Amino acid sequence: MPHKTQHFTATTGTPPPMGVQPVIDATSSSNGVSAPDGDVTAAALKLDAVAKVLERTYRVEAARQSGLPLTASTIGVGTPRLQPVWFQIARKVVTNGWDPELFIRRVFHGMVAGLRPPGPRFLLSRRADEFFRTAGAAFEQELAIALRSQTNTAACSMTARQSAFKTPQDVWTSVLHDSHIPLSALFRYSLAIGISEKHGERFVKAAAWYLEPAAMQYMRDPEVYDRIWGAIIPPGFPAEARRIYARIVTAAETPMDFRK
Incomplete structure (x- = not known):
């Protein structure tokens, strides 16, 4: 697959997504270089790239907000020419130095899940x-509560099932795969990987079952998850997510449509 290039300002404070090569914006004063007067090509290309990131990230998050599985059919395919509104949104995002993907995800954080x-x-x-x-500050509080709650829930569930199974490994497997226990995909994945370090391949396979939903959960706000759940998130998982x-x-990418 060809290497992708997207343009981000140096002031976003958030690294670009894995696999995306950051490019210094020729119109940004942060690198001490200014585009020649009348040369709007670099700025136009930047807005186009950001608009495309915004539009396809929006379709992914809109599908998730609606509770739909994230497949090509639910995400949909973009049109060759973006609607003008996406360039207006891109201009706002670029002007404020925001990460376009994080902007979309955090806006959706503020909404009640399941609403249109x-x-x-x-x-x-x-x-x-x-x-x-x-959204970031509110999400930190939410995640701190969730981590304590899920840790206690997992521990209590394992204790309650000890008499029903012959080995601790069977107890852990039962808890990991019981969908009625209120544990998130990322918690289950992290727990399975942690157990696998001493108890082997059986739990690596259990973790793999939750990898993709765990990744999507983590990508709601990676920086916040790293701060609050960093102690349980396995090394290497952030990059994989x-x-x-x-x-x-x-999968939701639109054809490139650079405008002069």
């Missing part, structure tokens, strides 16, 4: 900006 996704024009609103700016998310987003 907002239209693209909502992303131009002040309410969307508020969601983006406040970015690859999985990039693959799913690429």
Whole structure:
């Protein structure tokens, strides 16, 4: 697969997705270089690239918001020419130095799961900006509570099942695969990998069952997950999660349509 290039400002503070080569923006003052007067080509290409990232990330997150499985049929395929609204959103994102993928994901964080996704024009609103700016802090609190709760739930579930199984490995397997226990995909994946370090291949296979949903869960806000759940997230998983998310987003990719 050819190497992808996307343009991000040096002020985003967030690394580009795995597999994406960052390119210094020729119009950015952060690198001490300015585009020649009248030369709008670099800026136009940058807006086009950001607009495409926004549009296809929106389709992925809209499908997730609706509770749909993330497949090519539910994500859909973009049109060759993006609607003008995506260039308006891209201009706002670039002006503020925001990571386009994180902007979309955090806006969706602020919404109640299962509700109908907002239209693209909502992303131009002040309410969307508020969601983006406040979602991180609110999500930190939510994740801290979730980690404590799921840790206690897993421990209690294992204790309660000890008499029903012959070995600890059977107890752990039972808990990992019981969908009625309120444990998230990322917690199950991390738990299985942690157990596999001492108890082998059986739990590597159990972890693989949850890898993709765990990756999508993590990619809601990687920086926050790293801060709050970093102690249980296996080494190497963040990079793998970015690859999985990039693959799913690429499935929604639109043909390139550079405008002069």
